[in-house]
Amino acid sequence: MSTRAHTALPKARTLIEALPWLTRHHGRTVVVKFGGNAMVDEELKAAFAQDVVFLRHAGLRPVVVHGGGPQISAQLDRLGMQSEFKAGLRVTTPEMMDVVRMVLAGQVQRELVGLLNQHGPFAVGMTGEDAHLFAATRRFADIDGERVDIGRVGDITEIDTGAIEALLDDGRIPVISSIARSADEPAGAAGPGVYNVNADTAAAALAAALGAETLMVLTDVEGLYADWPRSDDVISRLTVSELDRLLPELASGMVPKMEGCRYAVRHGVRTARVIDGRVPHSILLEIFTDEGIGTMVVPDDPGGPDDAPEPGGVPRHRTKTEATEGDRA
């Protein structure tokens, strides 16, 4: 009997290439940060939702933390409110905080939940206010060594992962907006105040608290450029110490991402990656293929991520984060 030349054989090869990665990641938590600029294209958004649901079906435990900076800016513009950024953070007045909360929780998060749930009853949207997920204290910007007031911007100081763990155990996909309840103000009649938290910073803190295998930050560039904007050479892999040396040279948008990657890896997450959200199915390419794309931050440990301690170095429940100035400035 002759063997047919099956045209679908390359598909089998692709699946087999994924086997070691499937084995390695099975049962592991992956925190994916979906950025405002990577979520402007409808097809990319649909591909993102497919990838996240694929991860869930492949036995991983995906958690989505989303941004929405461009969407917040557009809404503030429509309302005639001028917003500005200092040290990469939006100066947030109490009136703007209402808009930030409305856009993140009422618009961006709802859209992502809707896209994910086209594939089944998986996504559950929350903000950091729900079930005590995030508590934060007021954050000041450091500009040329000066402490500058930027309004209702917070730094996460406490994370209660209980609700997220319960959702993951139930096969759900948590979708989190980066808003935190205040931990440093007395609760008023309307309850405690809330803070606007940079979504990269929130994703990194959550990845550490969950003892995630990987933090994946999607953005609108290929990864970390070695000498941006002069060159577009992407650094494919670097250690946290190498990142320490590079961070002072980085420009605004990349700063919270790379600080977040450093924080996550220093706190037990095996790898943190910045990947190109403009590439369809970038999450699957990064997790399940030998090539990988984007920039990967790994521990200094010479053995690399394979020899890094088991995830979970940070207690999984009710974690006080170590939001030091050095890590988050």
Ligand SMILES: Nc1ncnc2c1ncn2[C@@H]1O[C@H](COP(=O)(O)OP(=O)(O)O)[C@@H](O)[C@H]1O
């Ligand atoms: N070294 C660097 N490598 C890549 N991008 C950089 C670098 N330094 C600054 N950037 C800028 O950071 C931006 C990504 O940050 P941001 O716009 O905040 O992304 P997002 O909306 O996805 O959160 C890039 O579009 C680029 O303009």
Ligand SMILES: CC(=O)N[C@@H](CCC(=O)OP(=O)(O)O)C(=O)O
């Ligand atoms: C304090 C602060 O700057 N918060 C951000 C929160 C959203 C965010 O981080 O969105 P991206 O990931 O799309 O940039 C903001 O108000 O824009």
